[in-house]
Each structure stands twice: as structure tokens, then as C-alpha cells.
Amino acid sequence: SYELTQSPSVSVSPGQTASITCSGDKLGAKYVCWYQEKPGQSPLLVIYQDTKRPSEIPERFSGSNSGNTATLTISGTQAVDEAVYYCQAWDASTAVFGGGTKLTVL
Amino acid sequence: QVLLQQWGAGLLKASEALSLTCAVYGGSFSDYHWSWVRQPPGKGLEWLGEINHSGGTNYSPSLKSRVTIAIDTSKNQFSLGVTSVTAADTAVYYCARAVKGTVTTTTARSYSYYYMDVWGKGTMVAVSS
Numbered sequence: 001s002y003e004l005t006q007s008p009s010v011s012v013s014p015g016q017t018a019s020i021t022c023s024g025d026k027l028g029a030k031y032v033c034w035y036q037e038k039p040g041q042s043p044l045l046v047i048y049q050d051t052k053r054p055s056e057i058p059e060r061f062s063g064s065n066s067g068n069t070a071t072l073t074i075s076g077t078q079a080v081d082e083a084v085y086y087c088q089a090w091d092a093s094t095a096v097f098g099g100g101t102k103l104t105v106l
Numbered sequence: 107q108v109l110l111q112q113w114g115a116g117l118l119k120a121s122e123a124l125s126l127t128c129a130v131y132g133g134s135f136s137d138y139h140w141s142w143v144r145q146p147p148g149k150g151l152e153w154l155g156e157i158n159h160s161g162g163t164n165y166s167p168s169l170k171s172r173v174t175i176a177i178d179t180s181k182n183q184f185s186l187g188v189t190s191v192t193a194a195d196t197a198v199y200y201c202a203r204a205v206k207g208t209v210t211t212t213t214a215r216s217y218s219y220y221y222m223d224v225w226g227k228g229t230m231v232a233v234s235s
Contacts (some may be wrong), residue, residue, distance in 0.1 A: 001167060021163075031219035035151070041224040042200060043143075043151065049209075049219050086151050090206075090220035094163045095141070095153040 002091035004098035011104045020101045022087030030089045032070040034063060036095060037100075038083045046085075047072060059063040079105050108133040110226035112201045114186075120235045124188040128201030128226055129181070135159060139204040140184040141222055142175060144197040152197075156204055185213055191233045201226040 004024045009092055012018040022032060032050050035043040045054055047063035050070065060075045070089075082105045087098040115127035128140070141156040155165035157175045165173050174187040186197060202222035210216045 029217070031217055031221075033219075033221035035222075037151075042228055043222075044225075045221060045223045048205070048221040048223070054223065086152075088221065090152075090218050094166060095156070095204075095220055095222075097151045097153060100150045 001094070002089070004087055004089060004096055006085075006087060006098040006101045007088055008099070009102045009104065011106055012074075012077045014079060015076055016047050018077045018081070018103055018105075020074075020085050020103065022070045022072075022098045024042040024070075024089065024096075026087075027068050027070055027089065028066045030091065031090050032063070032065050032087055034072045035088065036081075037082045038052045038085065043086065074103075076102050077103075077105055081105060107222045108203065110201050110203065110224055112199075112226040112229050114229055114231070116198075116230055116232065118191050118231065118233045120192050120215075120233055121190055122233075124186070124191050124195065124199075124231055126186045126199055126201070126229055126231075127183055128185070129183045130203070130214045131182070133203075133224075135182045139220075140175075140177065141202045141204045142186045143200045143202055145193075145200070145223070145228075146197040149197075154186065154188075154199075156206075179227065191231075192235055193233050196231065197231050198228040200228045204217045 034047040050065040052078045084100045109131040112128040136159040142154040177184045203224040206220045
């Protein structure tokens with residue numbers, strides 16, 4: 001079965017750029033989306049089809065995908081962005097999630 | 107605005123069957139796929155499966171033998187069933203609306219996309235031994 005790998009944690013200072021990566025075999029040949037999950041809340045879609053952003057998501061969220069790695073980038077990170085972020089792709093008629101990355105805004 | 111409202115039994119005993127239902131309010135019911143995702147305490151998200159308005163399903167290979175997803179288009183509802191639950195099935199269960207499609211490039215290569223853009227609030231299901 002297909003696997004997506006994420007680093008368990010990333011730390012960033014307020015105002016700086018956070019990069020969260022997701023790796024998988026030939027991931028660049030698949031579409032990737034990203035979800036934000038805060039404690040006690042349902043997951044929130046922040047990026048879909050690699051680079052697209054839902055209308056309610058701030059412009060500081062962006063995505064890219066090439067080779068074996070997809071990246072979620074948060075520019076000018078704010079304290080409110082502290083959350084767990086999951087990547088997800090579609091493979092063999094199955095949705096696959098990465099293990100999640102805890103973003104800490106110090 | 108689309109709202110997913112879910113309900114079902116929150117406490118089960120081992121070997122019993124789990125049953126959850128999700129009602130969809132607002133938006134088109136037939137233009138989307140409808141999925142279930144779960145999250146064990148302190149762990150990540152796990153996709154369980156999906157169904158379209160015609161009743162076509164896809165299931166996670168690891169749970170396929172125990173999971174059934176059904177749809178009732180007359181009520182704009184879909185449901186999840188999991189048989190023979192154990193403590194490992196203890197989790198928050200989410201229903202979600204899924205957008206699924208295919209993009210074909212100018213070089214005739216096709217790429218599938220699937221993302222979940224509206225989620226229910228989740229139902230905590232605990233299984234006791």
C-alpha cells in the first residue's frame with residue numbers, strides 16, 4: 001500500500017516561514033491536499049490539488065509538489081497557525097494520509 | 107452553506123457492531139462523494155472509505171472486510187457500519203464531503219484528485235472489553 005511520510009514536528013518563530021513536507025514514491029505524479037487540525041476541532045482543508053487554496057484560507061498558505069515531495073508553506077506564520085497538518089493523496093482508489101506534523105509557533 | 111450532522115452510538119462492547127449516520131444539509135448531494143475518516147486518541151487520521159450517489163464504494167484495504175458504507179439519497183444521508191469492533195476501533199469518527207475527479211494533461215496523462223472539503227463535527231466511539 002502507498003505510504004506518505006511526514007516529520008513529526010516543526011517549529012517556527014512568529015512571522016517566519018514554516019515548511020512542512022510530505023514524501024512518497026513519485027508523489028509529484030499525484031495530487032496532494034493538506035488539512036489543518038486543531039485540538040477539539042474537525043480537520044480543515046487548507047490546500048487542494050497541490051497548490052489551490054479554498055477561499056476562506058489566508059494567502060499565507062501555499063503548496064507545491066514535485067518529485068517525491070510535497071510541501072506546505074506558511075509565510076508570516078502566526079500563533080493561530082499552531083496545529084497538526086496532514087497531507088493526503090489518492091492512490092489505487094484509496095485516500096492515504098500522512099502521519100501528521102505538529103507545527104509549533106514559538 | 108453545507109452542514110454535515112452525524113450521530114450514532116458512542117459506547118460499544120467488543121464484538122458489537124458500530125453504526126453511524128451522517129445527514130447532509132445544503133448543497134448538492136449527487137455531485138460529490140461521501141466519506142468516513144477516523145482518528146484514534148492521540149493518533150493520526152485514517153480514511154475508512156467512500157460512497158457516491160449511485161452507491162459505488164471504495165474501502166480502505168485494511169478494513170474492507172468489516173466496513174460497509176451505504177447511502178440513502180431520499181434523505182440525503184449516508185452511513186457507516188463496522189462489524190466485530192475491538193478496542194482498536196476506539197476513535198473519533200468523522201463524516202466528510204469529498205471532491206473527486208481527474209485531470210487529463212495535453213500529453214494525455216491522467217491524474218486523479220480527491221480531497222475532503224466539508225467535515226462533520228465527529229463522533230467519539232469507545233469500545234470496551
